[in-house]
Structure formats: structure tokens, C-alpha cells
Amino acid sequence: MIQLRFLTLFMLILIETAHAKELKIISKSFEGNEQKGISTFFGDVQIIMGIDEMNASKVIIYTDKDRSPYKYIAEGKVSFFISTENNSTYQGSAERAVFLPNEGEYQFFKNVHLRQLNDRKQIDGDEVIVNTKDGTATAKGGDKKPVIMIFNIKDKKGSK
Secondary structure, eight states: OHHHHHHHHHHHHHHHHSTTSOEEEEOSEEEEETTTTEEEEEEEEEEEETTEEEEEEEEEEEEOTTOOEEEEEEEEEEEEEEEOTTSOEEEEEEEEEEEETTTTEEEEEEEEEEEETTTTEEEEEEEEEEETTTOOEEEEOOSSOOOEEEOOOOOTTSOO
């Protein structure tokens, strides 16, 4: 009963504090610690906020003293669809992802495959960081794997 009450309270707070966007979390199970501000979701976790979506095997959400989420960690078969403030959209996958909502930053780790849908660009690497506020991205390769970037370039006639 207490866990269900906390879950209901937690979900209401997240919905109210998610920058006027509804935050919806679906999972097979949930564990929460209100004093520590940690909520963990297990099993086919799906997070939806606005048009952004992230899926993973496990998601840990950290909240501050005002119960506002400041960090999300997604692990295991992470897939995502995110948009930036300048209307770029990204879709991809990774083994681990960290989202820092206050900074508007997504950090993706291990076997990262990221496609920018608007400009038809692709980045593969071991670490890719996308900032949704300023539209910047950085990438790093692994020890034996380089960063791979693929661009579609228009020819002089304007076709792709």
C-alpha cells in the first residue's frame, strides 16, 4: 500500500514538474525510496515525455528535494527518439543512456547508433552526447572502434 501510494505521488509530481510536459512511465515493476529521491523501474521500461521516448530494460530516476527529476539513467537495450529545441529529431540505440533534463543533455554509451532524421546524418561510436537546447553533438570512438559519421550530400542539381 505504501509503495503504491508513493508511486501515485511520484507520478503526479513528475507530471507536474516536467516543464509543463506530461511524463509517462510504463514498466513491469517499480521500487522507490522517497528519502533518497531514487525511483527504479524494471522490465520493458518506456518513458514518454512530449514527443520524446526512451525504452530500456531498467531506468533509474533521481529527484531533488523538491521532487523534480534531475537525472535519468537507462540501461539495457536502450532505444530512443528525441527532439531538440531547433526541431532536429534523433532516433537510435545504445547500451546505456543518461538524460540530464536541466541541461537538456542526452549522453549515450557503448554501441551507440544515432540517426539525425531531419538531415539524414548518422553517428556511430562508443560515446555520443546530444544537447537538445543548443543543438550540439559530440562523439568518441572506443579503443578499437572509430567514430563513424555518414552524411547525405546533395549534388549540384539539388537531389540527394
